[in-house]
């Protein structure tokens with residue numbers, strides 16, 4: 001049932017990276033809610049697991065003096081949802097966290113596992129894309145930062161090199177201060193469902209115009225993505241219903257939707273156009289703007 005041929009636990013990042021350097025075949029496990037499902041389904045045979053769960057430092061969520069928000073890779077979705085810093089500063093991530101799975105899954109599933117699993121449906125992904133998150137990856141030789149937009153390479157494929165561990169997710173103050181946002185998860189049912197589409201929008205206003213908007217989409221393509229054409233169009237445009245409608249239309253150009261058993265390509269594109277507008281309208285209010293009708 002679970003074809004596990006070895007199991008070890010690290011208590012520090014250093015120990016984990018050294019163990020990985022000695023044995024690159026080790027498969028990392030955090031909450032195990034993806035890894036164990038894959039093993040149960042026979043997709044991972046003869047796995048040698050290295051658990052990160054005892055590395056206390058990786059569960060921390062904090063705001064640095066310069067305003068950078070750091071979320072440890074082992075922070076669970078329950079922890080993210082309850083965190084006062086995230087609730088105040090980047091509620092689009094706490095909204096995504098509470099929309100994910102059920103309570104038991106949220107209590108154990110980590111944000112690091114959600115990102116490293118490489119699924120376009122990952123509930124954290126569209127918000128992390130909209131927030132321009134940077135990922136800190138560490139191996140036994142050092143660390144590097146990778147923008148989340150460069151991390152997703154294809155379905156289930158991410159830019160982790162052999163021996164690397166995701167340790168922190170970083171969000172810079174210029175990417176969240178003064179922004180209002182909104183996350184919408186569209187799923188076939190409200191409880192415990194994988195997203196048919198995930199939409200995360202942040203915007204910053206300058207008087208009656210858009211200074212900046214960023215749109216992250218999940219399940220609109222093989223990887224999460226940003227709607228750069230729509231974002232570019234929005235710059236310095238008047239905050240109005242016609243502008244928002246045009247942004248919704250342009251967002252569809254960035255989507256790479258396909259038909260799956262959950263929804264057709266056309267339906268997903270319709271959802272992109274509609275939900276981007278809805279999310280943006282709420283984001284405008286959250287950024288201090290007036291409600292558009």
Ligand SMILES: Cc1cc2nc3c(=O)[nH]c(=O)nc-3n(C[C@H](O)[C@H](O)[C@H](O)COP(=O)(O)OP(=O)(O)OC[C@H]3O[C@@H](n4cnc5c(N)ncnc54)[C@H](O)[C@@H]3O)c2cc1C
Pocket residue numbers: 027028029030031032033034035036037052073074099100101102105108109110111112113114115116117121122123124160164165166167192193194195
């Ligand atoms: C019943 C159920 C419902 C679910 N519902 C949802 C949902 O609504 N939305 C959603 O997005 N997901 C959902 N999931 C999927 C899953 O729970 C999430 O993707 C979760 O965040 C994975 O985190 P984990 O800690 O369990 O990862 P693991 O299963 O421990 O690991 C996942 C992958 O990431 C790698 N990994 C983990 N941590 C690190 C790290 N720090 N550095 C490098 N690699 C790492 C592992 O090697 C593995 O490849 C659901 C799963 C189940 C079983």
